[in-house]
Amino acid sequence: MTATPGTPATRPYPPPSTARARHGSAPPRGALRDALTLMSLPVLAALALPAAFAGGGTRRWFGGRADGRRADAQAAKDAAAAAFYELDTAQRDLRISIETITAVDDSPAARRAVSDFEALGRRIDEASGQYIQAVDAHDLDRDDLEAGTAARARAELTAARDELVRVRQDLERFGTSLGPLLGTAETALARLAPAVERARQSLLAASNALDAVRGHGLRADELAARLAALSPDLTRLNQGAGQHGVAPTLERAERVQREAGAIRAEAERLPEKAAEIDHRLVSLRTRAQALTTRAGQVQPVLSELRRRFAATCWQDLQHVPEQAAESVRQAELKLREAQAARDAQRWPDATSLLSTVRALLNTTDDAVSAAGDRLTRLNAVQKDPHQEIERTRFAIRDAQRLAMTGRTTPDPRDARPLDDAVARLERAIGTLEGRHPDYWHFLTETDAVRQAAARVVSRIREERGTGH
Structure with a gap:
């Protein structure tokens, strides 16, 4: 490059060492400008920091405090998630218990347990909804998460966790109350x-x-x-x-x-039953034949009764021969029907028919025996009535002694029937006088007196046995 006369020649800047030697300690103009620029940097940097954080995230702005609040919110979120999981697990376990109870028990207590579980289910849904809403409302991983937002997130998540815990505790108490119902259901299963x-x-x-x-x-x-x-x-x-x-x-x-x-x-x-029915058929058939023979002996007994005793002693027995013959005929007919039922293996019918036969033969036996027993008793009282009298008086005296035991005067409830019994016996003894005494009336009266005395004895013993 060529210099023009009269003007300074253009030349390069001297090296830093030459400039300092020429001007001493004063900095050159360019150096002063650079120094001023450096002095202004802190102010500019301070003005530029908010913009830098706005573009690069608040984490650098808050520093340790922001990270602590984010961590607290995240910890609250983790705790709420754990509470949510525990509640869900408890609800699943309890649902199994409820299903076990309802599968076995339909009692009012079981239906009430189902209703209470449904009510708890609604509370669980509400608490779970609160938790999910709190989780969805806050993104704790955002770089621009503000401190206030993190604090609100922590508060909401903590509240959600507390509610989940309370509901779980109520659920556990309810599960404990189901112990008896569940035990019964499990036993049934x-x-x-x-x-x-x-x-x-x-x-x-x-x-x-x-x-x-x-x-x-x-x-x-x-x-x-x-x-x-x-x-x-x-x-x-x-x-x-x-x-x-x-x-x-x-x-x-x-x-x-x-x-x-x-x-x-x-x-x-059944084989034993068949053999038993066969045995009963033979036995009852033999008994019917024997009663036929005995019924034929009633007529001579009646003849003796008519000859020796008053009509009142035998009138009730005069139809025994005809009745016995008819009962035996009916029994033999039923025996044939029972044999047919047994041959057809209709076991219930055979058993029922044999029971009918037995009842008929028992009635006939009693009627046939009554005639002979009547003659025996009448012969005995005709020969010696005093034995019957003393037997009856002994029964009365025994009742009187019992009625007076531990007492100075008898209870009217005992004295009256015993006095009546004494009078009745005396009247019965009076009927033995005359040419043709009614011995049968006498015997029935003494029987009635002894029964009256026995009733008094039974009542006294019953009352004393119960402490009255």
């Missing part, structure tokens, strides 16, 4: 499978017993019909408690077991 298996085994045993009976030539149609009637119950047992309920299934299993057990027992007894 534990009984279910064994009960169903026992029912099946009982049905199988009953079927095998019927097969064994048929092997002896016995049809057992009635028992087979009862066993067949249990088939629908067996189908329901096989379908399970899930379809029909635990309690009904358990009740059905126990009923089937009882009925099948009864069928089995009757089937096993």
Whole structure:
């Protein structure tokens, strides 16, 4: 580059060492400008910091305080999440308990437990909604999270956690109160499978017993019909408690077991029962024949009674021969019907008919025996009435002694019937006077007097035995 005359020549700046040597310690103009620029940097930097944080996140602005509040909010969020999980787990466990109870129990207490659990479920939904809303409302991972926002997040999450904990505690207390109901339900469930298996085994045993009976030539149609009637119950047992309920299934299993057990027992007894019916047929047939013979002996007894005693002593017996013959005829007819029922293996009919035969023969036996007993008693009192009199007086005196035990005067309730008994005995003794005494009336009166004395004795002993 060429210099123009009269003007300073253009030349490069001297090196820093040359400038300092030329001007001493004063800085050159350019150096002063640079120094002023450096002095102004702190002010500019201070003015520029907010803008820098706005663009690069507040974490650098808050420093340790911001990070602490973010951490507190995150800790509250984690605690709320843990409480939410614990509540959810407790609710699931308790729902299983409620389902166990309702599967077995339909009592008012069980229905109330279900209602209370549903009410707790609504509280759980509300607490869970509060927790979810608090979580969704705050993004704790944002770089520009403000301190106030972090504090609000922590407060809301803590409140949500506290509510979740309170509800869980209430849920746990409710679960504890279900102990008796749950224990009963679990016991029923534990009984279910064994009960169903026992029912099946009982049905199988009953079927095998019927097969064994048929092997002896016995049809057992009635028992087979009862066993067949249990088939629908067996189908329901096989379908399970899930379809029909635990309690009904358990009740059905126990009923089937009882009925099948009864069928089995009757089937096993059937050969013995058949033999017993055969024996009763022979025995009752023999008894009927013997009564026919005895009934034929009543007429001579009646003839003696008519000859020796007043009419009142035998009038009630004069139709015994005809009645005995008719009863024996009816018994023999029923015996033939019972034999036909046994041959047809209609065991209930055979048993019922044999009971009828027995009743007929018992009545006939009593009537036939009454005639002979009447003659025996009349002969005895005719020969010696004093024995009957003394026997009756002893009964009265025994009652009187008991009535006076521990007393100076008798109780009117005892004295009156005993006094009446004494008077009645005296009147009965008076009937023995005359040419043809009514000995039968005398005997019936003495029987009545002894019964009256026995009633007094029974009443006294009953009262003293109970402390009256």
